[in-house]
Amino acid sequence: MFTKGSKIYSILTGSCPKCHQESMYVNKNPYALSQIFQMHERCSHCNTKYKIEPSFFYGSMYVSYGVGIAFAVAAFVISYMFIGLxxxxxxxxxxxxxxxxxxxxxxxxRNIWINLFIHYDKELVKK
Structure with missing residues (x-):
């Protein structure tokens, strides 16, 4: 389930959604705040263009809302129900x-958003 070839792998690792061979980001560390949005233009292995169109990643703001809600609910459940605050x-x-x-x-x-539009191609891995 978390191996190369699954969407979950690409989402959690930030790897190319088409070949899963390299990171989409210039710096893999999300806490390097000055480089948080810096992405490679294309994958060096399969040549997939990450910005499909101008302002492509604006759509990830909608996904961000849902992911943020999931984190908030998890924090509430842990702090209120388990810890008893x-x-x-x-x-x-x-x-x-x-x-x-x-x-x-x-x-x-961003990883979820791009994985909605670009799908894994197992033929690229064989090359």
């Missing part, structure tokens, strides 16, 4: 979680 402290835990994980949420959203 009060509602205000749980709210602070949610805000803190969203701030700390913002770079990861942004990268995950």
């Amino acid at each position: 009060d509602k205000f402290t749980s709210f602070l835990a949610i805000v803190g979680t969203l701030i700390v994980f913002l770079p990861i949420i942004m990268r995950l959203s």
Whole structure:
């Protein structure tokens, strides 16, 4: 399930959605904030163009909303239900979680968005 050839692999690793051979990002570390949005123009292995059209990744903002909600719900469940914090402290835990994980949420959203449009091609791996 998490091996090359699955969408989950490409989404979690940030690798090329077509061949899964290299990272789409110039710097794999999402916490290098000055380079968080810097992507290679094309994959050096399969020549897939990452920006399919101008402003292509604006659509990832919609995905980012859903991913952010998932992180917020997870933070609430952990802080309120498992740890037993009060509602205000749980709210602070949610805000803190969203701030700390913002770079990861942004990268995950971009990865999910591009994987909706570009599909893995196992023939490229054989080359």
